[in-house]
Amino acid sequence: MSQREVQKPIRTIALEEAFLHPKLFDLYPLELQQRYGPVKDKLLDVGPERIKRMDAAGIDLQVLSHAAPGIEMLPDTATAIQLSKEINNWLGDVVQKYPTRFAGFAALPTQSPKDAADELERTVKQFGFKGALINGHTNGRYLDHESFSVLLHKAEALDVPIYIHPIDPPKEISEMYYRNSATLITGWGVSVDTATHLLRMIQSGVFDRHPKLRIIIGHMGELIPFCYPRLSLALSMGEWLLSVQESKATDSSSISRMEKSFDYYMKENVYVTTSGVFDQPVFECALAYLGIDNLLFSVDDPFRDNFEAVDFLNTTHLTRDDKEKLAHDNAERLLKLPPAIGSPVDLVRTPVERLKSSVYAFRAKMKSKMGRALISFLVK
Numbered sequence: 001m002s003q004r005e006v007q008k009p010i011r012t013i014a015l016e017e018a019f020l021h022p023k024l025f026d027l028y029p030l031e032l033q034q035r036y037g038p039v040k041d042k043l044l045d046v047g048p049e050r051i052k053r054m055d056a057a058g059i060d061l062q063v064l065s066h067a068a069p070g071i072e073m074l075p076d077t078a079t080a081i082q083l084s085k086e087i088n089n090w091l092g093d094v095v096q097k098y099p100t101r102f103a104g105f106a107a108l109p110t111q112s113p114k115d116a117a118d119e120l121e122r123t124v125k126q127f128g129f130k131g132a133l134i135n136g137h138t139n140g141r142y143l144d145h146e147s148f149s150v151l152l153h154k155a156e157a158l159d160v161p162i163y164i165h166p167i168d169p170p171k172e173i174s175e176m177y178y179r180n181s182a183t184l185i186t187g188w189g190v191s192v193d194t195a196t197h198l199l200r201m202i203q204s205g206v207f208d209r210h211p212k213l214r215i216i217i218g219h220m221g222e223l224i225p226f227c228y229p230r231l232s233l234a235l236s237m238g239e240w241l242l243s244v245q246e247s248k249a250t251d252s253s254s255i256s257r258m259e260k261s262f263d264y265y266m267k268e269n270v271y272v273t274t275s276g277v278f279d280q281p282v283f284e285c286a287l288a289y290l291g292i293d294n295l296l297f298s299v300d301d302p303f304r305d306n307f308e309a310v311d312f313l314n315t316t317h318l319t320r321d322d323k324e325k326l327a328h329d330n331a332e333r334l335l336k337l338p339p340a341i342g343s344p345v346d347l348v349r350t351p352v353e354r355l356k357s358s359v360y361a362f363r364a365k366m367k368s369k370m371g372r373a374l375i376s377f378l379v380k
Helices: 022-027 030-035 037-044 048-057 077-097 113-127 146-158 171-177 182-203 224-246 262-268 280-290 306-315 320-335 351-379
Strands: 013-019 061-066 102-104 132-135 162-165 215-217 270-273
Touching (some): 013 162, 022 037, 037 048, 061 077, 113 132, 113 146, 182 215, 182 262, 224 262, 270 280
Parallel strands (some): 013 061
């Protein structure tokens, strides 16, 4: 490898990094609790052990958000409102305790968009949260639904983004396409649903009504970059043709359609993270269509491996300036994060502590490499 390829950025910020709050975890279905069993301890930890894992891999700051399905899955609105406040207060304390290592995305009770907007404002102003993470649809309602305009307006006014995280498609869709295919939902369905969520927002004119709204999606664009030319043609030209036809109809005033091109919204309103996808050809596809200024580094910790993500970042085929944008510059700009003060290594002061940290990092990295090698062998 050339020196350009292995050069490490000066700071690494990860945006889609999960935690679990015990009260919400207790409300999860038993099947989901069992699925999260192998990583439950890591999800519950937002203190020294998590920071130790970050230091070992070379991650300076995590933007924490509650693991899916989150508050959105609760059937009772009052419970969702009360519990979201409790979770956000708890996360606010964590951020205040470790201000150089953690930032926060709010959990919102989207069952009540007005209360969600109020909670977003409270957490941004009280705790300095950097926006919110919303886990997909809420009982089949996506953010293009007119009821969410109050929340989107609030995000605009506060100048903070909303991260749309994948979740299982609505029940009707899951039963139609993915019956008895849980792995197909995980590997395909959640990405398709998240991409559809964003495309609905674009197509229905959400970004025309909320031009300063910023949306983040993960997993290298949730398949959208691979369909970019076709989507651009279908939505940009197709919506324009439909609007011309409908302008002659008497009921056309009830139809909302996008006013600009698909590419315009993707460049002006959408950001994409690398969470969970650490593959150079996939990255190059996203880079080709979105440009480096719209790409952000993420891991999806603890569901994906910090070392694998950082190895990908360090060796990705970018110039030094572009690598800094991916690793931290774009996140600092979008989330209005302060510049780095020192580095994680500064927290280790004594020679003994430095030695212990080095040994831990070496063991963790070897374990990561062996685990990745085993998975690669098994899936081939």
